[in-house]
Amino acid sequence: xxxxxxxxxxxxxxxxxxxxxxxxxxxxxxxxxxxxxxxxxxxxxxxxxxxxxxxxxxxxxxxxxxxxxxxxxxxxxxxxxxxxxxxxxxxxxxxxxxxxxxxxxxxxxxxxxxxxxxxxxxxxxxxxxxxxxxxxxxxxxxxxxxxxxxxxxxxxxxxxxxxxxxxxxxxxxxxxxxxxxxxxxxxxxxxxxxxxxxxxxxxxxxxxxxxxxxxxxxxxxxxxxxxxxxxxxxxxxxxxxxxxxxxxxxxxxxxxxxxxxxxxxxxxxxxxxxxxxxxxxxxxxxxxxxxxxxxxxxxxxxxxxxxxxxxxxxxxxxxxxxxxxxxxxxxxxxxxxxxxxxxxxxxxxxxxxxxxxxxxxxxxxxxxxxxxxxxxxxxxxxxxxxxxxxxxxxxxxxxxxxxxxxxxxxxxxxxxxxxxxxxxxxxxxxxxxxxxxxxxxxxxxxxxxxxxxxxxxxxxxxxxxxxxxxxxxxxxxxxxxxxx
Numbered sequence: 001x002x003x004x005x006x007x008x009x010x011x012x013x014x015x016x017x018x019x020x021x022x023x024x025x026x027x028x029x030x031x032x033x034x035x036x037x038x039x040x041x042x043x044x045x046x047x048x049x050x051x052x053x054x055x056x057x058x059x060x061x062x063x064x065x066x067x068x069x070x071x072x073x074x075x076x077x078x079x080x081x082x083x084x085x086x087x088x089x090x091x092x093x094x095x096x097x098x099x100x101x102x103x104x105x106x107x108x109x110x111x112x113x114x115x116x117x118x119x120x121x122x123x124x125x126x127x128x129x130x131x132x133x134x135x136x137x138x139x140x141x142x143x144x145x146x147x148x149x150x151x152x153x154x155x156x157x158x159x160x161x162x163x164x165x166x167x168x169x170x171x172x173x174x175x176x177x178x179x180x181x182x183x184x185x186x187x188x189x190x191x192x193x194x195x196x197x198x199x200x201x202x203x204x205x206x207x208x209x210x211x212x213x214x215x216x217x218x219x220x221x222x223x224x225x226x227x228x229x230x231x232x233x234x235x236x237x238x239x240x241x242x243x244x245x246x247x248x249x250x251x252x253x254x255x256x257x258x259x260x261x262x263x264x265x266x267x268x269x270x271x272x273x274x275x276x277x278x279x280x281x282x283x284x285x286x287x288x289x290x291x292x293x294x295x296x297x298x299x300x301x302x303x304x305x306x307x308x309x310x311x312x313x314x315x316x317x318x319x320x321x322x323x324x325x326x327x328x329x330x331x332x333x334x335x336x337x338x339x340x341x342x343x344x345x346x347x348x349x350x351x352x353x354x355x356x357x358x359x360x361x362x363x364x365x366x367x368x369x370x371x372x373x374x375x376x377x378x379x380x381x382x383x384x385x386x387x388x389x390x391x392x393x394x395x396x397x398x399x400x401x402x403x404x405x406x407x408x409x410x411x412x413x414x415x416x417x418x419x420x421x422x423x424x425x426x427x428x429x430x431x432x433x434x435x436x437x438x439x440x441x442x443x444x445x446x447x448x449x450x451x452x453x454x455x456x457x458x459x460x461x462x463x464x465x466x467x468x469x470x471x472x473x474x475x476x477x478x479x480x481x482x483x484x
Contacts (some may be wrong), residue, residue, distance in 0.1 A: 011035070011081075042183075043081075103378055110466045114250055114333060127393055128459035137252045138338045142231065142321060143345060150417035150432040152447070155317070156205045157423075160212045164250035181430050185215030185298035197424060198446045204416070208423035209312050216298035217308055219316075223292045230260035232321050234336050237309045238328040240302040241272035243471050246331035247287045254339070254359040259336045263289040264309045266297055303434040310410070311426040311436075314419045327408040330465035339464065341409050349454035350418050352411040353440075356404040356459035360396035362387065365404055376435040383432035387442050398441065401455040404439050409464050417449055419449050 055059070116127040117221055132140065170360055182188045189197075189207045197206045210217070219227075223328065227233075232247065245263055263286075267274070270280070270293055280291045297305045313323045322340050326332045343352035359365050370377050412418050421443060424434060427441035 004474075018129070025468060028457060050358045054447060055159055075168075109208060110332075110468060111246065111331060112249060113466050117458050117459050121153075125462065128457070128465070129251060129334070129339075129342060131335065131342055134252065137335055137338050138254045140254060142337075144321070147415065148415050150452075151200055151202060152204055152416045152420055154203045154418050155208075155416045155423070156203060157208045158211065160187055162183070181299065181301070181304065183215065183298060184212040185209055185217060186427070186430050187211030188292040189431070190374060194427065194431070197420075197427070200447070203421050204422060206423045207427055208419075209426060210315055217297035217305075218295040219292060223290075223291075225258070226284070226290060227262065227292070227317050228319055230317050230320050230335060232258055232260070232322045232340070233260045233262055233313065233317050234324045234326060235262045235264070235309055235313060235316075236326045236328050236332075237306050238269045239264075239266045239297060239305045241268040242275070242302070243328035243468075245273065245278065245289060245328075246468060247289070248332040250333045251336055252335045255338075261288045261290060262292055264292050264294055266294055266305075267379040301434060304429065306330060307426055307429050307434070307436065310407075311422045311429075312416075313412075314414045314422065320414055323411075324411055326465060329406060329470050330467050332464065333466050334464050339411060343454055343456060347454050348452075350413045350415050350449075350452045351421070352454035352456055354406045354409060355402040355455050355457055356406045356437065357458040359404050360402045361394060361404055362392065362438055363394050364396075365435075365437055368440065369433070369435050375435055379433050380435075380438075383438060386432075390442075390446070392442055392445060398445070399455075403441055404456065405437060405459070406461065407436055408467075409461055417447075417452070421447055421449060 057330070116129070118125045119128050120126075131137070162273045181469075186209055187401070197204070209215075238245070248261055251259070270291075273279075273286075278286055280286055280293075284290055287475060299305050310325050313320065313325065317323065324332070324336055324339060343349065354424070363384065364378050369375050370380055371474075393403075397403060412422075423446065424443045425436065425440055428443060429436050432439065
């Protein structure tokens with residue numbers, strides 16, 4: 001019997017599994033081709049974008065930079081402008097415009113802080129500055145009639161007031177002599193006199209500012225009377241419209257009764273502060289600070305003017321026994337009597353000053369001064385050449401401490417030995433650069449009084465003050481002779 005694939009009802013076409021798979025692969029290939037086409041479009045767009053940036057990247061950067069400069073220019077605004085004119089022996093200052101300082105995040109977080117700075121000793125935290133308890137501070141008395149062991153018993157300050165005065169204009173006090181910055185305020189110290197001043201004698205004679213009554217740095221009689229009644233003083237200064245005034249904090253009631261707080265300003269700073277709403281009261285105070293406005297500053301360099309209250313407190317406050325100097329960029333935040341007890345009386349010291357936080361020698365500091373444009377290489381080299389000639393060692397340690405100091409806080413007793421040390425220091429910054437950190441170790445080394453100096457660590461300095469930083473740059477004093 002035979003069979004047939006065909007019948008009367010229709011045609012049968014068998015379809016195998018292999019044929020079904022082939023059709024599926026064709027569909028997938030179609031879909032894949034579509035995906036590849038879309039991918040090629042994306043790649044082409046990316047390449048065009050990359051080529052655009054590679055071709056015009058300098059233009060794009062320039063446009064961005066210009067936009068940033070325009071934005072910053074709108075924020076900065078105009079800078080302050082000052083004119084100082086001399087008429088009939090009087091310096092008058094006119095403040096055209098003072099820019100309101102932009103609030104500093106650091107100052108906002110630092111101002112008025114009283115929390116102690118801590119250090120770790122043998123794994124345990126303890127305060128860097130160990131003060132007496134509050135009840136003992138209230139009953140703390142000043143040590144009087146203390147006998148000095150120093151061979152220097154008396155200091156005579158050289159004066160030219162008995163010499164004939166030639167001229168009738170106070171601007172003569174600002175005229176340098178012999179190619180130096182010595183003038184009528186400082187007196188003209190010869191090099192031989194400089195060498196003689198470093199010799200330790202029972203009665204020492206030395207230039208120490210205020211050489212002539214025509215030398216400038218004039219203070220009103222009313223302020224002089226106030227200053228002559230001070231026994232302990234905390235002082236600061238801001239000349240040339242520089243830093244703001246920060247109120248001292250952390251003092252005891254006893255210190256409020258016994259301690260004077262004196263801030264030295266010039267007319268430019270007073271105008272700057274008044275533009276900020278800080279006006280001197282009828283009693284001469286702003287808060288706890290007695291404001292002393294100085295006339296006829298003797299130097300065009302405001303940094304050098306600032307050295308006068310910083311280094312010559314014994315000349316400004318003849319009755320003061322103890323003084324604390326605080327740079328204007330800082331806020332004093334500890335009890336003054338407690339600081340004197342901790343840093344002077346407890347350690348039997350006559351002067352306390354901080355070690356430097358970053359460097360350890362005068363020669364390292366000189367390189368930093370030049371690198372930061374704080375002084376010219378030429379004037380720094382003149383100073384270092386003299387110090388090398390005199391034999392100042394390059395050691396990074398001196399008497400067991402760093403051979404370099406940071407002088408934003410100076411605590412001292414007014415004794416002949418400390419008075420002459422500060423006079424020597426002042427004369428060095430007048431003769432050489434205004435960077436006092438270069439000259440203080442040299443003076444200390446030449447005078448050989450290091451056993452009475454408390455060089456305290458940096459963490460104590462940080463505990464003494466809240467460092468705000470400089471708010472605005474002080475303007476140099478520019479004097480013009482009157483046309484009349």
